[in-house]
Amino acid sequence: MSVGREQILTAAIRHLNEDPTASMAELAEAVGISRATLHRHFSSRDELMVALGHRALAEWEQAQEAAGVAEGAASTDPEEIRRVLDALLERLIEVADAYGFGLTDHAMAVHPDLLRRSDELEEREVALFAAAQRAGLLRADLPPRWISNAVFGLLVAVRESLRRGEVARRDVHHLLTTTFFQGAAGDGGRA
């Protein structure tokens, strides 16, 4: 049965999540095809990495669109923005878990195309956070870019927690949102 580009990317990213230094030979084996065939689809390792990056960015973008980030950024309705934020975090968890290795991989930070596209996506989220601040949903004293980075960092935490099996998948969304919105301080911290 012939495997397409998409299946190769899926299997490759799954393997790279466990061993980020895997060679083309290892990747081919993980996909279940020969090294030659892998090279027929992606003429160089670099090309494969860029394709992987674009796929991860596509998932990210899709998560934004499904959550309605653009609409949320343009809205002034706290209810709607809150819904968008929740939906975005929910979907970003999936993306972080599936494409997590890309969170830290340097291929993403090296290719101008990927970098530019990733900056653009990040910009949309920053705009959403800024809108959330205007609506009183998020604290106005935090720089939107810091908020964006904090969300990113918490997603790293999510991924790590899942990888180690320290938290159940069904609890992750609640942990992420409650930590992000309310923080970790207890009653004693305010009393």
Add this chain to the structure above:
Amino acid sequence: MSVGREQILTAAIRHLNEDPTASMAELAEAVGISRATLHRHFSSRDELMVALGHRALAEWEQAQEAAGVAEGAASTDPEEIRRVLDALLERLIEVADAYGFGLTDHAMAVHPDLLRRSDELEEREVALFAAAQRAGLLRADLPPRWISNAVFGLLVAVRESLRRGEVARRDVHHLLTTTFFQGAAGDGGRA
């Protein structure tokens, strides 16, 4: 002038922070010594990486000790625990910034020695968070290990923010602590 192991490690980590894939030759050049001399100090790349890992862990450990993590974990006094938490975050910022590449490097996750030591350090922090929960300082409904991972993730955010120059260094501690303790929700989120 002869350079010692410590100076080599310092220069190497600084360079690896910018290019995590640097070869031994590049590292030697960055340090300002010849490749031969580098190999005289660290017979293999692996040995260098392990030394780097131990150094990063030593800094981490020192941060814990300076903050009084052990005492804090054994204490029931909210005031003291709060001071320890603050001091710990303050010092972890420095460590994350200086040894940040180790935050994501897999050498750390590959060598049993490093892994074990890193687990041990993490365990101490988990104990501190648990103590903070008992003292009412941190929410009791969050798993201590999730809190630990969340702090780690927020440190990644700190490092990234500093690297991009998106926030000033003097603001970072406040951003980190306020985000961690209070979260990002604004007034509108509770009203």
Add this chain to the structure above:
DNA sequence: ATCGTCTGAGACATAATTGTCTCAGACGAT
């Protein structure tokens, strides 16, 4: 049955990295 297409296996050259080794020179201590 035959054609066209795709595949796996493997040979091959190339390049990059690594680790070892040698040798000559710099340098400080005595």
Add this chain to the structure above:
DNA sequence: ATCGTCTGAGACAATTATGTCTCAGACGAT
């Protein structure tokens, strides 16, 4: 001045990953 130590430069073999290529066989369509 001389010794011992350390260094840089560079040669060297070994390893590994990469990219290309060829060839034979599988497979489906006609």
